[in-house]
Amino acid sequence: MKVKIIKGTHQIGGCITEITSDDGYKIIIDYGEDLTDDPIKIKKFPIKGLTHGKKEYEGVFITHSHGDHIGLISDIKKNIPIYIEKVSAKVFAVANDFSRCIPINNNLKTFDFEKPIYIHDLKITPYRTDHSAYNSTMFLIENNGKKILHLGDYRSNGYYGENFYENLRKIGNVDLVITEGTNITRVNSHDNKTELELKEEAIQIFKKYKQVFILQASTNLDRLKTFYDAAKETGKKFIVDIATANILKTINDENFQYLQDKDVDVWLSNGYSKENIEFYKKKDADFYDKYIAPFDNVKRSKNSTHGEYVMLVKTSMLKDIKYNLQKYRDNAHLIYSMWLGYRDEKRMNTEKTRYFIKELNKLNIQDEYLHTSGHADIKTINKVLEIIKPKQVIGIHTEDNTLLLLKLPNYVIVNDNESIEV
Ligand SMILES: [Zn+2]
Ligand SMILES: [Zn+2]
Numbered sequence: 001m002k003v004k005i006i007k008g009t010h011q012i013g014g015c016i017t018e019i020t021s022d023d024g025y026k027i028i029i030d031y032g033e034d035l036t037d038d039p040i041k042i043k044k045f046p047i048k049g050l051t052h053g054k055k056e057y058e059g060v061f062i063t064h065s066h067g068d069h070i071g072l073i074s075d076i077k078k079n080i081p082i083y084i085e086k087v088s089a090k091v092f093a094v095a096n097d098f099s100r101c102i103p104i105n106n107n108l109k110t111f112d113f114e115k116p117i118y119i120h121d122l123k124i125t126p127y128r129t130d131h132s133a134y135n136s137t138m139f140l141i142e143n144n145g146k147k148i149l150h151l152g153d154y155r156s157n158g159y160y161g162e163n164f165y166e167n168l169r170k171i172g173n174v175d176l177v178i179t180e181g182t183n184i185t186r187v188n189s190h191d192n193k194t195e196l197e198l199k200e201e202a203i204q205i206f207k208k209y210k211q212v213f214i215l216q217a218s219t220n221l222d223r224l225k226t227f228y229d230a231a232k233e234t235g236k237k238f239i240v241d242i243a244t245a246n247i248l249k250t251i252n253d254e255n256f257q258y259l260q261d262k263d264v265d266v267w268l269s270n271g272y273s274k275e276n277i278e279f280y281k282k283k284d285a286d287f288y289d290k291y292i293a294p295f296d297n298v299k300r301s302k303n304s305t306h307g308e309y310v311m312l313v314k315t316s317m318l319k320d321i322k323y324n325l326q327k328y329r330d331n332a333h334l335i336y337s338m339w340l341g342y343r344d345e346k347r348m349n350t351e352k353t354r355y356f357i358k359e360l361n362k363l364n365i366q367d368e369y370l371h372t373s374g375h376a377d378i379k380t381i382n383k384v385l386e387i388i389k390p391k392q393v394i395g396i397h398t399e400d401n402t403l404l405l406l407k408l409p410n411y412v413i414v415n416d417n418e419s420i421e422v
Helices: 086-099 161-171 195-208 221-233 242-251 274-283 285-292 315-327 351-362 378-388 401-406
Strands: 002-007 016-020 026-029 059-061 082-085 108-111 117-119 122-128 137-143 146-150 176-180 211-215 237-241 264-267 309-313 332-336 367-369 392-396 419-421
Touching (some): 002 176, 002 392, 082 086, 086 108, 086 285, 122 161, 161 378, 211 351, 221 309, 237 242, 309 315, 315 351, 332 351, 351 367, 392 401
Parallel strands (some): 026 059, 059 082, 082 108, 146 176, 176 392, 211 309, 211 332, 237 264, 237 309
Antiparallel strands (some): 002 016, 016 026, 137 146
């Protein structure tokens, strides 16, 4: 087999990997956009044989529903199948409808974990991994007795961490592993906090304030569990935004039956209020029927925002928060629970997030950072390598993949568009 990292040896997010079998059949793993918090500014990345020209690829395999891994799939030629884990596909569809609204009419094929997919001389087996997106996948690719493991984005500090190691033991030894190295250039990356440790810190914060707003990704269900559990332990109502509510409804996971909980409410933003809803129904009846109607009048939480609560918010909900606080101003606080890069003024497209935080600060609501990484710390990477004992290791999803050379055994430096033989 041959591996080529088309993009991603020197950047976090937007990584694209090409694998070619001995008989010359090619697949792609992940086709997402460069990291941004603004879907309007997504940059295209055309590839011959994938997005235009004669078909050269047998399939595209998606590791998980984050935009930097899946965000560009609508550009893929319709005669190339896109493989994605079945629940991730649904989560992506909801997130896409709420945020970017890119029509996805591709040839999507969903898979179950640990059920191999055969394409000519390639065997591809998806395994579940631990990451900040629900049901993330790593792929074991086999061809003529050789094995490549593409880990996707992963960590071990989430609720699936131990199972992730268990899955690696099932996979056993491989010839080459493609690992992410996101945290290699980030400070304080050596020991990720676990979600359980984060929960304990959240409990302490929740005790100090009456209303706590939380800015986090809707697709980070581990984090949702962390804050839900902390809210339960501190006797606070838990209010989710409508996008998150729809994701909870979609996954139908027995561990996430939060919508059945009487202490959980769904916040229907003012954009969906009685006055606007008639207009909205006309504008996009499908969207209304699918996502709003199931919660309209049932869980409208106008009355629930008295007293003590924890509320998930989006930057688009600034008006709602202001409106609400005019009526019920109390002892409020904001938790920022995402990567700091999304609010770093030196990075592109962070204006919305920074504006949102600044406006809340003006209302006397201070913000506090409470987060743990969705990406492997160096201890986790080394533990992974001890289990699968790869003959060669290459690094992607990192700002500087040469730094991994100092930390990992059998490490090979490859740059974008260089090929490595297995
Ligand atoms: Zn990523
Ligand atoms: Zn990710």
